[in-house]
Amino acid sequence: MRPLTDDEASKVFEKLGKYIGDNIQMLLERADGAYCFRLHKDRVYYLSESCVRHSINIARSNLVSAGSCFGKFTKSGTFRLQITALDHVAQYAKFKIWLKPGAEQSFLYGNHVLKSGLGRITDNTPQYQGIIVYSMxxxxxxxxxxxxxxxxxxxxxxxxxxxxxxxxIGEYLRSEDTLT
Incomplete structure (x- = not known):
């Protein structure tokens, strides 16, 4: 597990900035201590400084993960945010939409959100802005x-x-066959 390089960190922060804007600083400097991002096997993990100190004692080949997986770098070098980061990113999100109960299942099956399923939307949401999708x-x-x-x-x-x-969050069930 190693710290992110400048290039990797800029890609991670750029992707997070689409969803939480300037609140990235709040993600790193929390009331319960300092948190950081670490890279292990092309995956970016979000963990506390104390957890980093404990994970140093484990050999890289034996370490599976530490903290919350925020995303991964693809073979082409782009950063993909994963659903495991949802709970952390959702609390600092700037733009949100809420779905009607009938549209929730459609979204959880991997479909786009239609106007008919839209319950509410944050005011002044720009086009092509990253958003967090909520139930009512x-x-x-x-x-x-x-x-x-x-x-x-x-x-x-x-x-x-x-x-x-x-x-x-339905990806866990849809990808269950491919995990084994």
Whole structure:
């Protein structure tokens, strides 16, 4: 487990910035101590400084993971945010949408969000901005990208896509066959 290089850190912070904006600093300097990002086998982990000190005692070949996996670097070098980061990112999200109960299942099956399934949206959400998708009971369901701005959503037809699907909590069940 090693610290991120400058290039890796900029890619991670750029991706996180799409969802939480300037709140990245709040993610690193929390009330319960300092947290950091570490890289292990192309995966980026978010963990406390004390956990980093404990993980140093474990050989790299024996270490499976430490902390929460935020995402991974693909073979082409791009950073992909994974659903395991949802709980951490959701609490600092700037732009959110809430889905009607009937649209939740469709989103959890990997489909985009239609205007007919949109319950609420954060004011002044720009187009192509990273958003966190919630149920009406404020449970985070996944990540998305706004296909339309807030103003465009108000004028859109019910069949129009308002948010593109990126990742959701249903991925655990859908990818269960490929994990074994």
């Amino acid at each position: 009971s404020d449970t985070p369901l996944g990540f998305g990208v706004a296909a339309k701005s807030t103003q465009e959503c108000r004028r859109a037809d019910p069949g129009t896509i308002v948010a593109f699907h990126q990742a959701d």
